[in-house]
Amino acid sequence: MLRWAFIFLILGIVAGALGFGGVAGAAVGIANFLFFLFIIMFLVTLLLGLTIYKSVIR
Numbered sequence: 001m002l003r004w005a006f007i008f009l010i011l012g013i014v015a016g017a018l019g020f021g022g023v024a025g026a027a028v029g030i031a032n033f034l035f036f037l038f039i040i041m042f043l044v045t046l047l048l049g050l051t052i053y054k055s056v057i058r
Helices: 002-018 021-050 052-057
Strands: none
Touching: 002 021, 021 052
16 A cells, blocks of 8 residues: 555656646645555554454464
């Protein structure tokens, strides 16, 4: 998912450099959403790994 965020970020930067403002804004918006979604999923998994999953394995 983080890979897709970077792909949309690069697409937004290239589209912005070429003058496609609408496409650039949409691509950067998607990249921003995917990046924060990735961060939230990472933090939830990290929290679960430190609490619940550790007790299940033992």
